[in-house]
Amino acid sequence: MTDATTEPARTDELTQRFPELAELDRMDDDQRIAAFRSALDRLAHELDESR
Numbered sequence: 001m002t003d004a005t006t007e008p009a010r011t012d013e014l015t016q017r018f019p020e021l022a023e024l025d026r027m028d029d030d031q032r033i034a035a036f037r038s039a040l041d042r043l044a045h046e047l048d049e050s051r
Contacts, residue, residue, distance in 0.1 A: 018035075018038075018039040018042070020035040020038060020039070021035055021036075021039060023035075
């Protein structure tokens with residue numbers, strides 16, 4: 001269950017960190033996949049650097 005008061009803050013944080021995710025509603029499926037892949041690649045890179 002999600003706390004409705006923190007949802008906008010999380011969304012803002014995600015779109016600041018991964019601006020391409022803010023445009024998901026305007027993308028076709030291939031563009032969405034590319035945006036998610038980009039965000040996941042950056043997260044994996046950050047995780048690798050923190051080890």
